[in-house]
Amino acid sequence: xxxxxxxxxxxxxxxxxxxxxxxxxxxxxxxxxxxxxxxxxxxxxxxxxxxxxxxxxxxxxxxxxxxxxxxxxxxxxxxxxxxxxxxxxxxxxxxxxxxxxxxxxxxxxxxxxxxxxxxxxxxxxxxxxxxxxxxxxxxxxxxxxxxxxxxxxxxxxxxxxxxxxxxxxxxxxxxxxxxxxxxxxxxxxxxxxxxxxxxxxxxxxxxxxxxxxxxxxxxxxxxxxxxxxxxxxxxxxxxxxxxxxxxxxxxxxxxxxxxxxxxxxxxxxxxxxxxxxxxxxxxxxxxxxxxxxxxxxxxxxxxxxxxxxxxxxxxxxxxxxxxxxxxxxxxxxxxxxxxxxxxxxxxxxxxxxxxxxxxxxxxxxxxxxxxxxxxxxxxxxxxxxxxxxxxxxxxxxxxxxxxxxxxxxxxxxxxxxxxxxxxxxxxxxxxxxxxxxxxxxxxxxxxxxxxxxxxxxxxxxxxxxxxxxxxxxxxxxxxxxxxxxxxxxxxxxxxxxxxxxxxxxxxxxxxxxxxxxxxxxxxxxxxxxxxxxxxxxxxxxxxxxxxxxxxxxxxxxxxxxxxxxxxxxxxxxxxxxxxxxxxxxxxxxxxxxxxxxxxxxxxxxxxxxxxxxxxxxxxxxxxxxxxxxxxxxxxxxxxxxxxxxxxxxxxxxxxxxxxxxxxxxxxxxxxxxxxxxxxxxxxxxxxxxxxxxxxxxxxxxxxxxxxxxxxxxxxxxxxxxxxxxxxxxxxxxxxxxxxxxxxxxxxxxxxxxxxxxxxxxxxxxxxxxxxxxxxxxxxxxxxxxxxxxxxxxxxxxxxxxxxxxxxxxxxxxxxxxxxxxxxxxxxxxxxxxxxxxxxxxxxxxxxxxxxxxxxxxxxxxxxxxxxxxxxxxxxxxxxxxxxxxxxxxxxxxxxxxxxxxxxxxxxxxxxxxxxxxxxxxxxxxxxxxxxxxxxxxxxxxxxxxxx
Numbered sequence: 001x002x003x004x005x006x007x008x009x010x011x012x013x014x015x016x017x018x019x020x021x022x023x024x025x026x027x028x029x030x031x032x033x034x035x036x037x038x039x040x041x042x043x044x045x046x047x048x049x050x051x052x053x054x055x056x057x058x059x060x061x062x063x064x065x066x067x068x069x070x071x072x073x074x075x076x077x078x079x080x081x082x083x084x085x086x087x088x089x090x091x092x093x094x095x096x097x098x099x100x101x102x103x104x105x106x107x108x109x110x111x112x113x114x115x116x117x118x119x120x121x122x123x124x125x126x127x128x129x130x131x132x133x134x135x136x137x138x139x140x141x142x143x144x145x146x147x148x149x150x151x152x153x154x155x156x157x158x159x160x161x162x163x164x165x166x167x168x169x170x171x172x173x174x175x176x177x178x179x180x181x182x183x184x185x186x187x188x189x190x191x192x193x194x195x196x197x198x199x200x201x202x203x204x205x206x207x208x209x210x211x212x213x214x215x216x217x218x219x220x221x222x223x224x225x226x227x228x229x230x231x232x233x234x235x236x237x238x239x240x241x242x243x244x245x246x247x248x249x250x251x252x253x254x255x256x257x258x259x260x261x262x263x264x265x266x267x268x269x270x271x272x273x274x275x276x277x278x279x280x281x282x283x284x285x286x287x288x289x290x291x292x293x294x295x296x297x298x299x300x301x302x303x304x305x306x307x308x309x310x311x312x313x314x315x316x317x318x319x320x321x322x323x324x325x326x327x328x329x330x331x332x333x334x335x336x337x338x339x340x341x342x343x344x345x346x347x348x349x350x351x352x353x354x355x356x357x358x359x360x361x362x363x364x365x366x367x368x369x370x371x372x373x374x375x376x377x378x379x380x381x382x383x384x385x386x387x388x389x390x391x392x393x394x395x396x397x398x399x400x401x402x403x404x405x406x407x408x409x410x411x412x413x414x415x416x417x418x419x420x421x422x423x424x425x426x427x428x429x430x431x432x433x434x435x436x437x438x439x440x441x442x443x444x445x446x447x448x449x450x451x452x453x454x455x456x457x458x459x460x461x462x463x464x465x466x467x468x469x470x471x472x473x474x475x476x477x478x479x480x481x482x483x484x485x486x487x488x489x490x491x492x493x494x495x496x497x498x499x500x501x502x503x504x505x506x507x508x509x510x511x512x513x514x515x516x517x518x519x520x521x522x523x524x525x526x527x528x529x530x531x532x533x534x535x536x537x538x539x540x541x542x543x544x545x546x547x548x549x550x551x552x553x554x555x556x557x558x559x560x561x562x563x564x565x566x567x568x569x570x571x572x573x574x575x576x577x578x579x580x581x582x583x584x585x586x587x588x589x590x591x592x593x594x595x596x597x598x599x600x601x602x603x604x605x606x607x608x609x610x611x612x613x614x615x616x617x618x619x620x621x622x623x624x625x626x627x628x629x630x631x632x633x634x635x636x637x638x639x640x641x642x643x644x645x646x647x648x649x650x651x652x653x654x655x656x657x658x659x660x661x662x663x664x665x666x667x668x669x670x671x672x673x674x675x676x677x678x679x680x681x682x683x684x685x686x687x688x689x690x691x692x693x694x695x696x697x698x699x700x701x702x703x704x705x706x707x708x709x710x711x712x713x714x715x716x717x718x719x720x721x722x723x724x725x726x727x728x729x730x731x732x733x734x735x736x737x738x739x740x741x742x743x744x745x746x747x748x749x750x751x752x753x754x755x756x757x758x759x760x761x762x763x764x765x766x767x768x769x770x771x772x773x774x775x776x777x778x779x780x781x782x783x784x785x786x787x788x789x790x791x792x793x794x795x796x797x798x799x800x801x802x803x804x805x806x807x808x809x810x811x812x813x814x815x816x817x818x819x820x821x822x823x824x825x826x827x828x829x830x831x832x833x834x835x836x837x838x839x840x841x842x843x844x845x846x847x848x849x850x851x852x853x854x855x856x857x858x859x860x861x862x863x864x865x866x867x868x869x870x871x872x873x874x875x876x877x878x879x880x881x882x883x884x885x886x887x888x889x890x891x892x893x894x895x896x897x898x899x900x901x902x903x904x905x906x907x908x909x910x911x912x913x914x915x916x917x918x919x920x921x922x923x924x925x926x927x928x929x930x931x932x933x934x935x936x937x938x939x940x941x942x943x944x945x946x947x
Contacts (some may be wrong), residue, residue: 030871031518033497033842034321035059038331041850042067042543043839044498046322046329048353050346050576051529054437054540055353057344059320059331061312064342066305068353070401071533071540073748074610076297077398081115081588082595082614089113090597093681095117097692098672101771109681112148113624115615117293126290132695134175134286135205144240150179150281150483159277160198160261161780164243164251171249171374171545173292175285178241178252179228182264182276186234191266195276197223198262200243201250207240208232220253226250226267239276242285247292248546260312283643287376291396295617296609299536299551301543302435303390303403310366311336324515324522327476336362342641347472348529351456355431356465365412365426371405371723372418372543380805386414387457388421391450402449403435442584442612446775462526475758479525482570483890485862487514487883498840502826508882511859513820519842520565520858523851524574528562533610534577535562540849548848551579555628556606556685557759560797561852563635564859565804567642567867570644575639582609582632589614589629593663601662604629606685621689626667626682627700633660634700634768637707644896646714654711658718661708661725664701668728670769671747676733684745685761693747695762698733703769705729734782735765735772742790743772743783755811756792758799760806761786767805774811785810786913793819797827797836797844804860808867816864823857872922872929875911875945876903895919895938911942 038060039045045056045067091111096105134140142148156167158178165171184193195213197206203217206225209232216224227438231515243251255262263273269661318333319791329344339360346353359365370381371390378392387406393399405421407414412426423429436452447649487510492500500512527539528711537558553559566574589602592614597603604614606625616623636653639645671693678693679701688694705725712722738749745751745762763784765771772780781927788806795803800823807816827845836853844853864878865888873893887902896917902909908925915921918936922929925945934940 026855028325030323030453031325031515032321032323033515033519033646034319035496035498035840036318038318038320039841042407043711044241044841046320046841047526047539047541047843048322048327048329048344048346049525049526049540050348050351050352050353051532051540053346053353053433054527055344055346055433056541056543057320057329057331059329059342061315061318061331061333061335062309062601064305064307064309064331066307066344066353066355066433067543068302068403068433068435069300069540069542070302070403070435070437072526072610073300073302073394073399073401074297075300075394075397075399076118076294076609076611077445078443078611079118081295081611081615082592083112083114083116083615084595086596087461087594087598090576090681092668093690094692096689097680100470102689102691105681109620109624110523110615111692113616113681114146114620115613115617116326117295118297119291120293123290123293123350130286130290131203134242134244137285139283140177140242140285143179144242144301145210146236146238148179148238150283153179153283155279155283156282157278158252158262158280162252162253162254162425163201163249164245165249165546169249169251169284171235172284172287173243173245173249173289174287175244175246175289177283177285178238178243179281180276180278182237182239182274182492183877184232184234184237184274185271187267188232188269188271189234190229191232191269191816192229193227193264193266195223195225195227195239195264196255197225197252198255198263199223199253200241201248201253202246203244205242205244207242209237210240218385219250222255222279227264244289246289246883247294249827250841262606295615296550296552296607296613297397297611298545298547298852299538299610300394300399300545301374302401303371303375305369305405305431305433307367307431311656312340324518325477325480326473327522327526330467337361340365343469346526347468347475348473349471350460350463350468351434352468353431353433354465354468355433356428356469357431359430360427360485362411362427363425365409365429365882367429369405369421369423369431380419382416382419383457385416386421387452387461388416389450396645398445399437399439400449401432401435401437403454404453406432406434406457406461408432408461410642432460432463432468434460439610442610464924476525479571479573480521483518483521483888485517485886486886487516487886493602497827501824501838501840502829503843504821505825505829508817508821509824509887510883512824514886515571516824516854517565517858519567520854521571523854524562524571525564527851528566528574528577530573530576532577533709534559534581535851537850537852541849541851548846548850553608554606555604555632556625556761557799557802558850558852560631560635560768561801561856561859563855565862567638568862568892569858571893572643572892573638575635578632578635579639581612582629582636582656584612584878585614585629585632586659589663590659597663597667599663599666601659601664601666602629603660603663603667604632622683622686624681624683624690626679626683627697630664630700630704633657633704634707637711638894641894642892642896644919649711653797654708654715654717657704657708657711658721661721664704665728668701668732668816670731671733674733674747677728678747684919685759687757688746689758691746693733695735695743695745696764697761699735699765699769699771702729703765704733733746733789735743737779737783740786740790741783742787743780745787751787751790752792754792756794758795760788760791760799760802763806767802767809768862773809773870775870782809793822795822795836796831796846796850797838798846798850798856799852800836801844801860803854804857805863808860808863808878811878813864813880813883816860817880817882818877819850820857820861823853840928843894862888862891866891866893866899870896873897873899873913875901875908875923875925879903879906881906895921908945911945912939913942914939
């Protein structure tokens with residue numbers, strides 16, 4: 001068949017411009033999440049952000065909450081993460097693994113090969129002193145006695161699910177004494193008893209009637225103690241538990257094994273258990289334990305803007321929304337015949353959060369606003385007659401922050417009273433929020449947050465809301481509008497978003513899938529704008545002092561997954577935030593490479609934080625994973641593949657890629673059993689412990705070597721180094737197919753077909769890698785598919801997202817669509833098993849919230865529509881049967897191409913391709929393949945692929 005490419009001439013292009021201008025006169029379609037009730041929880045609130053500042057909007061008519069973050073507010077401070085001379089135990093660890101002594105290897109590595117912890121030297125002494133001081137307090141010595149009067153103490157409900165941060169002591173570490181009075185049955189007289197308290201975090205002293213019956217200093221381990229008969233009396237007895245919690249809040253932390261409720265039973269006497277859950281009396285003894293040694297820092301919340309509207313309790317016509325194509329959140333309602341509106345935005349050009357409040361009648365807008373924070377060290381002060389300042393210091397570390405809340409009104413009265421800004425008799429008011437910290441760079445915290453806010457305040461005070469809004473839209477919309485997707489089902493938009501999320505398990509919602517893609521673009525533009533730090537596990541949104549996993553950067557998939565969609569979804573500049581992190585990690589990673597492996601180049605393990613720690617953390621059975629840096633470096637190559645920017649490849653990407661390859665050229669060792677070069681010590685992320693030769697490592701390293709070799713050829717440089725890498729490639733352990741027809745996860749054929757672990761790391765070569773494809777090695781592709789079948793469909797949010805991408809690469813659109821419905825389905829559905837899904841605000845649920853699923857899921861949806869990882873563009877490779885018609889515009893492909901296309905009745909209907917680099921265009925659709933030379937900047941209308 002003759003290729004039929006039509007080059008658009010100047011006249012045709014002019015006609016297009018006229019048509020586009022005409023279309024722009026039409027009312028813009030709003031792409032939104034919307035709800036008919038206020039948010040009651042953080043997972044219902046709506047996110048806004050400008051890359052530096054993030055906020056969650058609740059939209060409550062009576063008490064509005066705007067919980068906000070500033071991206072550089074972390075605990076900790078710059079420090080040394082590497083352990084000197086760790087390399088001295090490397091050979092011993094490797095030999096133990098070669099000898100099959102995994103347990104001994106892990107124990108040795110835990111002692112000698114993990115990173116340095118903050119406060120690791122001083123904590124043992126300070127802890128012993130603090131515990132001793134607590135135990136000698138009069139309130140503790142008397143409070144454990146049965147005769148003590150606790151009638152004035154507050155109560156906390158403790159049950160088999162309990163953790164104290166959910167029961168009344170949020171974000172608190174320290175010492176708390178709990179007491180409960182129980183009745184021992186007469187028939188238990190003279191019996192020793194067994195008490196099951198479930199898991200406790202971190203350190204307990206457990207008493208009955210003033211007698212110590214057990215103590216354990218272990219985090220989250222079960223407390224089961226024997227109560228000697230001599231300490232027990234029939235009738236009233238008092239249990240007292242002093243819990244010393246040092247890190248991440250805790251206390252009673254649920255019964256996980258054995259009896260599923262906290263209870264007491266007699267020893268060697270058959271009787272029903274005495275359940276001891278319920279209301280316990282408690283007393284906070286001390287809130288300031290010594291700082292606990294931790295491997296890495298935690299991302300911190302900053303504060304809350306709280307706005308109270310008196311009398312707004314009886315409302316109608318309530319609606320709140322997030323217009324993601326405008327990056328505007330809105331709340332509206334009617335109260336006492338007055339219509340109220342609120343509009344919220346986070347401006348990147350003006351670096352502030354702004355809120356416009358209005359009423360449709362004069363003098364009806366009356367409210368009080370204040371600043372609050374969870375941080376214990378803070379100060380609130382008046383700056384001028386309409387500005388309050390909140391200054392904070394993070395307790396654990398050296399970070400400080402200042403936020404200014406400014407409120408103005410053209411027709412109302414604004415004054416400050418009792419650290420509140422009071423607005424009276426207005427019809428319109430504008431709130432402006434700015435914030436800064438002392439962070440200047442990952443290794444420099446010499447900034448002055450208050451001085452920064454002082455300099456910014458007169459600038460923002462001079463800005464009218466309409467000016468802020470206009471500059472915000474002019475900045476945001478040109479980027480957002482580059483891309484569009486339409487999958488149909490528009491009628492579903494009439495249903496509130498939370499209901500759509502809950503309904504998708506029973507009724508497909510293709511428009512929700514399209515919305516999910518655009519929401520991911522919105523979240524990236526809100527948390528990863530150029531010039532800022534990259535989005536972490538939660539983007540820039542976090543409400544907790546002790547967030548799950550520290551809200552850090554987990555680089556054994558989560559951080560990388562965040563950036564899967566940025567190139568295809570036409571927000572390439574957001575990749576620069578990750579490149580900034582890679583630059584910094586490479587500097588610290590060179591130190592780690594030398595200290596741990598006596599190697600050249602740079603290495604990064606499975607987690608990092610604001611201070612760019614690169615050493616192994618947590619536990620040796622999963623923290624010693626060497627390919628985090630190599631995976632990160634692949635994103636530099638991906639950016640080049642999409643943009644074809646050779647200057648970027650030469651000056652930015654190649655030096656980092658080469659440095660990573662230099663490390664592995666030194667690191668790889670010969671396996672004594674097979675003779676192959678392998679990666680060890682390492683692991684298959686969070687699965688199977690410390691091993692020699694995990695499949696994922698080899699896939700990433702092979703891919704890295706090939707990229708460096710190709711880059712060397714493109715740039716005509718380092719040919720000797722490239723030749724050395726080629727030689728090593730021939731010696732590396734290959735992918736292997738196991739006895740179950742699966743792709744082996746390890747060198748040994750030991751995969752468990754009943755294992756449903758959330759990580760599917762050994763399929764990296766399928767996605768995001770491109771080593772294993774249907775074109776090049778179908779047998780390995782079949783084995784990889786079998787492995788995924790064994791792992792099953794259930795998973796946490798990001799795991800579901802990865803599986804969408806896998807099934808797209810396997811060209812099974814219907815199975816991928818099944819995974820989409822699981823990812824988009826309600827995480828709050830009581831029928832749901834295995835976690836995952838979406839919260840009412842469409843945030844991904846790990847659970848709890850992790851933003852990686854949002855980004856990975858969006859990447860998977862477009863991977864079903866177009867793939868370009870095999871050297872050509874493949875159209876509609878994994879289109880589900882139910883996606884019969886749709887369109888997508890502004891979709892980027894590797895090689896420097898941008899695609900607009902439509903399909904109808906499951907078949908391609910129209911296609912145009914913009915060539916941005918002038919490369920040869922190769923397109924596959926069904927069984928057809930066409931090729932054509934192109935010129936940079938020209939658009940090609942393609943007809944012959946259309947059936």
